[in-house]
Every structure is written in structure tokens, then in C-alpha cells.
Amino acid sequence: MADEKPVVGIIMGSKSDMPAMEPCMQQLDEFGISYEVKVASAHRKPLEVHEWASTAHERGIKVIIAAAGKAAHLGGVVAAYTPDPVIAVPMKTSDLGGLDSLLSMVQMPSGVPVACVAINGAKNAAILAVQMLGTNCDGCRQKIIDFKAAMAEA
Template sequence: MAKVGIVMGSDSDMPVMAKAADILEKLGIDYEMTIISAHREPDVFFEYAKSAEVKGFKVIIAGAGMAAHLPGMCAAIFPMPVIGIPMHTTSLGGRDSLYSIVQMPSGIPVATVAINGGANAGLLAAKILATSDDAILQKLKEYSKELKEQVQAKDARLQEVGYQNY
């Protein structure tokens, strides 16, 4: 049963949302990915958000651009955590999306990652699940160790060849 719902407003969001899915796959967390437009098919959206808890979702990651209402509307209906990913836009560089997601009214929180922050959204979902799942917690610790080792390897190379040859 999927623990995380990944939902986006358009297939143009796929490259960013795929980064969230990649992290969840790496950590062995089941998810379901869907494209739903809150504005163009509100009936489909409402059914998705209303049924998410019954489907077993513990977290929803919702990505949207421009007038980014998808994450906030998920949070208004789904009783558990929602993570919003603001999409970069050509007109306002994603600030429109960021403000639409982060500026939620009191009582309807949406955890918001950086513009195009798909990987961090996946990691935040995993961290939320890890509060009650020791296996996920262990995988997150291993992931952090891998990140540390990557930085150490880069520094070792820098020390060996110098910045001019890096």
C-alpha cells in the first residue's frame, strides 16, 4: 500500500516530481504518482484528496506552478502532512508558486520546500514517516552517511589535484 501520494498539476512538473519519486524509491518507500489539475478537474481533485487517507497515504507531496493551489487544497482536505513543491515559472521565476504554497491561512499548514525542490520533498516525506518506522529511519541515516562520503571524496580529490586541475 502506498504511503506517499505524489500529485502534480501538469506533466510539465514531471522532471521535478520525479526527483521526489527517485528518493522514495531509493529509500524503499511505496508511493502513487498522479497528474490532477485542481482547477481544470475539481471533481477529480476532490475525490483524490478525500480518498487519500483511505488509500493509506501518510503524506502527500503536491507540486504546482503559477497559481499553485493544489498543495493548499490537499492540505484543506487531507488530515495528514502535505509537502508543497513550488515550480519554477517563466514569468515570475517560481516566486508566484512559492508564495501561493507557503502563504497558507492559519489552520491549514503546508510544509514547503524550495522552488523545484523535488528531492528535498521526498526526503521530508521520508523523515515524517521515519518518526514511526525504524527501517526508514535507518535508511535515512545511511543516506546521510553517503552524502557525507561524497563530500569527503570531493575534498580528497581537491587536495590531491588542486583547484586548478579539479
């Protein structure tokens, strides 16, 4: 996978989000899907986020997963700068348990859609990303078919 060009971009607002995002990366590894990881806050590093998001498609990224907490504007900011689908992962917070993050992510303005998974739903974000890839990739689609069959047998 390290030799393959990444097709999923993962961006998170803080290094402290990394442990909660490990299940996302593990699931993508299990599916054999290449990805890149970026840490940049929409509020503290907006120019860096803009550059990363606006060039993602040119780098071969087809789906972006954005994780953030509290105000959690990262997914929406990224979605404003890319033609690729964005999946938001609201991070659990100490203030409101992640409800603040969730509401920030699902209340997007018309024209800037962001898909959203559950609070700390990193694994589901990876699965959804591969399902999206599967709409144009038979190999990815088969990975999801096999994954769901294995879940049914467990």
C-alpha cells in the first residue's frame, strides 16, 4: 500500500484526534486502500487546509475524511475547496460529549454537502469511503461485499 498513490485523504484538526482516528486507518489498511494523513486546523491553519483540500483531487484523492471537535468546521471548509466527497467524523469532546461537533458538521449550508458519521465513528467513515469508491471500482465494491458477508457470519 505504501507504494500506491493514496485515494483517500484523512485530515484532522489536531494531533489529539489521532487516537480516535486509528480505527479509520486500521479499517482502510484491512481493505488495502491507500490513504494520506494530514493534521491541520480549519481555524489555526486555514491556509494550509485550503492548500491541502484544493489540491487533493490532483494528487489522486477520491474521498476525504475530515475529523474535528468542538466548532468542527474542518469538514465544511474542506468541502468548500474540493470536488471530492467529504465524510465528517465528529470527535467526542469534554464539553458536550461530541454533540457540539456533530451539530457543527451536519448543519451545512445548501451547496456544500458533507456526509457525517457518528461521534468518534472513524471506522464507519472508512467503510463509507470504500463504499463511495466502490461506485466506480469493482475491487472496492467487492471488498465491501466480502466485509458485509463476514459480518453476517460472525
